[in-house]
Amino acid sequence: MAESLKDKVAVIGIGCTKFGELHDKSLSELMAEAALAAYEDAGIEPERVEAAWLGTFSPGFGGGKASVTLADALRLYGKPITRVENYCATGTDAFRNACLAVAAGVYEVVLVVGAEKLRDRPVRGLQREGTHPYLEAGSTPPGLFALAANRYFHRFGGDRHTLAKVAVKNHHNGALNPKAHFRMEVTEEQVLAAPLVAYPFGLYDCCPTTDGAAAVIICRADRARQFREDPVYVKGIGLAVETGWPFFDPTFEYIGFPATVAAAAEAYRMAGIRNPAREISVAEVHDCFTWTEIANYEDLGFCKKGEGRYFIEEGRSALAGDLPVNPSGGLKSFGHPIGASGVRMLTEIVLQLRGQAGARQVKNAELGLVHNLGGPGSVACVVVLGR
Amino acid sequence: MIGITRHAVYLPRHRIEREKIAAAHGGKPVLEGERTAIGFDEDALTLALEAVQGLDLPACGGIYFASTTAPYLERMNAALLATACDLPEEIAVADFAHSLRAGTVALMAALDRAAVGGQEPILVVAADVREASPESPEEQWFGDGAAAVAVGREHVVAAAKAWASVSDDFLDFVRRDKDERITSFASRFTVEGYCRIVGRAIARVLEKSGLRPSEIARVILPPLDPKMATRVASELGFRAEQVQETFLDRVGMLGCAMPLFLLSAALEQARPGDRILLVGYGSGADAVLFEVTPLIEGYVVRDPIAEQLRRGLRFPSYERFRKAREYFRHHEEGPVLSNVFYEKEEARTIRLRGTECGECGLRQFPPTRICQRCHSMTGLREVSLGRQGEVFTYTVDWLAASPMPPTVLAVVDIEGGGRLYVQVTDVEPSEVRIGMRVRLTLRRLGAGGGLYHYYWKCRPEGGEDG
Numbered sequence: 100m101a102e103s104l105k106d107k108v109a110v111i112g113i114g115c116t117k118f119g120e121l122h123d124k125s126l127s128e129l130m131a132e133a134a135l136a137a138y139e140d141a142g143i144e145p146e147r148v149e150a151a152w153l154g155t156f157s158p159g160f161g162g163g164k165a166s167v168t169l170a171d172a173l174r175l176y177g178k179p180i181t182r183v184e185n186y187c188a189t190g191t192d193a194f195r196n197a198c199l200a201v202a203a204g205v206y207e208v209v210l211v212v213g214a215e216k217l218r219d220r221p222v223r224g225l226q227r228e229g230t231h232p233y234l235e236a237g238s239t240p241p242g243l244f245a246l247a248a249n250r251y252f253h254r255f256g257g258d259r260h261t262l263a264k265v266a267v268k269n270h271h272n273g274a275l276n277p278k279a280h281f282r283m284e285v286t287e288e289q290v291l292a293a294p295l296v297a298y299p300f301g302l303y304d305c306c307p308t309t310d311g312a313a314a315v316i317i318c319r320a321d322r323a324r325q326f327r328e329d330p331v332y333v334k335g336i337g338l339a340v341e342t343g344w345p346f347f348d349p350t351f352e353y354i355g356f357p358a359t360v361a362a363a364a365e366a367y368r369m370a371g372i373r374n375p376a377r378e379i380s381v382a383e384v385h386d387c388f389t390w391t392e393i394a395n396y397e398d399l400g401f402c403k404k405g406e407g408r409y410f411i412e413e414g415r416s417a418l419a420g421d422l423p424v425n426p427s428g429g430l431k432s433f434g435h436p437i438g439a440s441g442v443r444m445l446t447e448i449v450l451q452l453r454g455q456a457g458a459r460q461v462k463n464a465e466l467g468l469v470h471n472l473g474g475p476g477s478v479a480c481v482v483v484l485g486r
Numbered sequence: 487m488i489g490i491t492r493h494a495v496y497l498p499r500h501r502i503e504r505e506k507i508a509a510a511h512g513g514k515p516v517l518e519g520e521r522t523a524i525g526f527d528e529d530a531l532t533l534a535l536e537a538v539q540g541l542d543l544p545a546c547g548g549i550y551f552a553s554t555t556a557p558y559l560e561r562m563n564a565a566l567l568a569t570a571c572d573l574p575e576e577i578a579v580a581d582f583a584h585s586l587r588a589g590t591v592a593l594m595a596a597l598d599r600a601a602v603g604g605q606e607p608i609l610v611v612a613a614d615v616r617e618a619s620p621e622s623p624e625e626q627w628f629g630d631g632a633a634a635v636a637v638g639r640e641h642v643v644a645a646a647k648a649w650a651s652v653s654d655d656f657l658d659f660v661r662r663d664k665d666e667r668i669t670s671f672a673s674r675f676t677v678e679g680y681c682r683i684v685g686r687a688i689a690r691v692l693e694k695s696g697l698r699p700s701e702i703a704r705v706i707l708p709p710l711d712p713k714m715a716t717r718v719a720s721e722l723g724f725r726a727e728q729v730q731e732t733f734l735d736r737v738g739m740l741g742c743a744m745p746l747f748l749l750s751a752a753l754e755q756a757r758p759g760d761r762i763l764l765v766g767y768g769s770g771a772d773a774v775l776f777e778v779t780p781l782i783e784g785y786v787v788r789d790p791i792a793e794q795l796r797r798g799l800r801f802p803s804y805e806r807f808r809k810a811r812e813y814f815r816h817h818e819e820g821p822v823l824s825n826v827f828y829e830k831e832e833a834r835t836i837r838l839r840g841t842e843c844g845e846c847g848l849r850q851f852p853p854t855r856i857c858q859r860c861h862s863m864t865g866l867r868e869v870s871l872g873r874q875g876e877v878f879t880y881t882v883d884w885l886a887a888s889p890m891p892p893t894v895l896a897v898v899d900i901e902g903g904g905r906l907y908v909q910v911t912d913v914e915p916s917e918v919r920i921g922m923r924v925r926l927t928l929r930r931l932g933a934g935g936g937l938y939h940y941y942w943k944c945r946p947e948g949g950e951d952g
Contacts, residue, residue: 232821233835233941234852236931237886237893237909245881246897253879253920295892297883298915342858346897346907347851350859353879353897 103369107202109323109330110484112141112316113446118434119280121310126155126163126216127172129312133439134173134212137314141326148316149206150179154193154213156186156437159220163438169212186473187385188338189213190313190441191480195336197317207319213442214312225308225437234344241297241305241388243475246346248299248390250353255405257393259299263290264411265389266303269425272418273432275458280309280434304389309434313443331449334466334483335372337365343477354405358479359398359472366468366481367400375400375468376422379483381451381461383444385472386429392416395470396424399481418459426451426459441480444469448484488600489645489776491607492636493750494540495791496533497522497629497737499912499945501798502807504626510804511621517712519735522629523801524615526810526889527911527929527943530555531563533632533743534613535570535928539873540789541636547605548578550596552588552612552742554661556581557938567611570928570940572837572870578605586659586708588612588742589633590766593774596637597646607638614741617667617811624670627712629738633746643785644753644762644776650690653770654683658710666815672711680710680767681721687771688722688763695775699723702775703760704752706730708744708767736795742768749776751791756782789948797948799914806890813889820932820939828937833868835941838926840904842869849903872902874947877922882915894918898944900926912945923947 114136116129124132130153138145151169158164162171166180183193190213197209217225225240252258267287273279285303293302323330339361345351363375372378384399386392393407401422402410410416416424427433427447430440448467450456469482500523504515524533530553538549549571551564558566564579578599582592589612596608613632618624637646658676661668684707692698699705705724709732719729730748740747745766752762756778766772801807823831833839833853840851844865850858853868875898886893894910896918910918911929924944931941 232823233831233931233939235907236941237883237888237895238907239883239885241885242881242883242893242895245883246879246895249881249920250879294884295882296885297881344852344907347905348858349848349850349899349903349905351905 104198104202104336105334105369105371106332107320108198108317108333109320110315110445110449111318111323111326111330112137112143113314113449114140115278115313115443115446116311117278118309118311118436118443120218122218124310126159126214127168129216129310130169130172130212130214133214133312133314134210137210137316141316143208143316143326145173145175147208148175148178148210149208150200151175151210151212152193152197153180153182154189154211154438154442155182155215156184156189157215157225159216163216186478187387187437188441188471188473188478188480189438190443191469191471191482192338194315194442194445194482195338195480198333198336201317201319207322209317210314211317211442212312212314213439215436215438216310217308217436218310239297241300244388244391245297245300247353247394247476251390251394252299254354255408257408259291259301260287261393261408261412262299262304262389263287265386265392266290266431268411268417269386269429269431272426272459273428276428276433279428279432280307281428281432300388306387306430306435309436311434311436311439311443313439313446315442315445329453331452331484331486334485335366335369336480336482337362338480339365340478343474345475345477355394355398356472356476356479358477359395359470359481362479362481363399366483370483372483376402379422379466379468380464381426381448382422382424382468382470383427383429383447384424384470386425386431387435387472389431391472392424392429395472399468399470418461423461426456426461441469441471445482445484452484452486487642487645488597488637488639489642490635490753491638491641491643492541492543493634493753494537494789495631495633495747495750495794496536496540497631497794498524498528498533499797499799500525500801500810502801502804506804507626515626516623517627517734520800521626521738522631523807524630524810525912526813527931529557529930530613530615531557531566532928532930533615533630534611535567537613537632537634538567538571538609538611541609541634542788543607543609543636546573546577546607546609546636548608550580550582550592550608550610552582552592552610553614554583554586554588554742555615556583569832569836572839578608586742586768587766587770587772589746590764590772590774593635593637593746594649594651594772597649600637600639607636610635610637610746612743612746614743616741618670619667620808622670623712624668627734627738629740631737631740631743631747633743633750635746635749641781642779643782644778647775647777648691648694649772649774650687650694651770651772652683652686652690655769656683677711677714677718681718684765684767684771685722687773688765691763691773691775697761701761702728702763704728704730705763705765706745706748706752707765708748709734709739710767753782754787754790758782793948799912809889814930814933814938818934820934822935823937823939838871838942839868840871841866842903851904851906871904872900873926875900875906875924875926875944877918877920877924878905879920880910880918882918896924896944898924906942909943910945911943917946
């Protein structure tokens, strides 16, 4: 059987920009801001970085497509840099690749940057570049997830009221977070009264289009204490890729995402987790749409399939619940600059494990989980971090 | 015996009340009721394909397509229809055009072909989406629609007994190569011309068959003018009760599809032994005499005209009606596709071919080299997917760019296997539900690079299974 990454890699520095509509900042400015904060947090000089991974989904104006974007933003020349793109799992997959390199012993200190500038684009939402001109015509990200939400309701019950509870929770958490895109509470009534985007999703069921960047610095676990007293260790990572066209797959049930199930199984195997609902203290999961968070509860093993609605309705995923989910505010409230998100979620879990999460601090956080889900539920990455 | 073996019509689902058109121009309606009208994704070719699919024939010897408003002026529209039906290359295809009698000209060409023993059946389909100037009477009393018949020697429900034509370069409606809309010369003078020219064609057929007007059960006279029907009939020697009703108050004048549409209407009501005299008019006239056979009694019309009339969706405004007709005149922002890409894509996006696994039997789309379920790499074969299905899940999307939001998208389980992800068209969003029966319908998805981009959507199933 495959080896485990458990306790071979440590996170020693994190940095994250304010997320939001950063109209006055370019992609490279955001990358630099996040990376400089991470250098400072790790207490290292830039020269210590031996290699870097850049996660960015969509080449924007002024770069993003290639590794040179990061090299120029940081004047990080003469070193190996790789750009990773894997739908919405871009940020966590960049981190995963960096971890593999460190675990292999090739590098000691590595930088991971995730960045995205969605607000510079001429259209709302994500462009469907690289997709087939006919076969996916009319597809939008909310529409793709709405297909699953409607089928899920058909199978297990629940409705827009169930979804609204996720929005209310994540807006509440985001209001506590100074770096979140949205810092406002919403009520269930406001959520339900908002304009429809793709039925059953209304405006507050959808994450915003956001600018932002985040960075982490990792090193060999056995060197981590040279840099800081409270390193956070990688316990397990799983990445799984399923079909990019679930809507053509006659066997796809549309009630959850096998990619998440497979990625979680691999991460749990490495981390030695048998009962995720009990062992994991806090999770940042991919709530691109409110229903996705409910599916994630189930696919990550926090509860049984079909019971995700009770997980939110009973308050189990609230900040004071027994498994707080998205204490940062989630993609819903913190914002979702695609390539940045996964790295940003890692920074949140690191803060939680260090006990530095302020007003949104989860009590006794020992083991934290990060989950990204990309494309129409096709690519999932799960990272487990611990003290 | 040669003649009609199957018949079908297709009326686009949208309607607009003539009151609404007249009110938009500050006038009074020229005729009561409403007209049929295309949605923004329809054209004469897509209407024609619906009518052909309504024939429910798995195979044929050819397709003759008649239209004065075919979307392509260079490129055989009938060949595109044949491809969308996933027909083999050996079939005969031809476009007929440029006259309101193009439908009956195509029908007679098919009869001539059948008479000399050519491959059969020939599917004759006529469709029109004629454009008249806003504020003209024609804008109100024209309609959009298609009708199809299969012409062959087996299972004939209406035997063709005699047919004849006259040619006459008479001016009534014209449209030049540079015109988007018709020019109308309609007046009492053109009605006189109609009676004279049609009268000559009818006289030739009656002479050939040795019949008098009184021996005809139904005479089908495509109208030239919204109010002429009974007057013309009496001038031609027919009593009012012999004349096929024209549906002008619910459908409108369907251009070169009108004769075949009314023939289908007549056959829906016909009894064995009935003689039906079909007239086509335009730059002369055609007349075809049919005698209905006993097989008509067991003939099932899958989606009768009355059903299609019942399902109409009214445009909320005159502006919507115009936008639907004009959208693709102004929008060319679709992708520029190479003919290399198009050729490769044709099998899946137009023929709608998928793959069936020889090991586990799973049908899948798009075609695949390795089975999605059992991962078998051998024994996979290309198959033509069905054209009916059931909604597995759906969404109503207000974010997707569309001339008429929202866009309804559905994952559809195809009858016989395979699953598609397609837009749902011709639907009120509130009608859509999981488990809804749908039919696949080829529509304009976009335009760009000199092409209309056709791809499949689905629409609610009509007829007895709707």
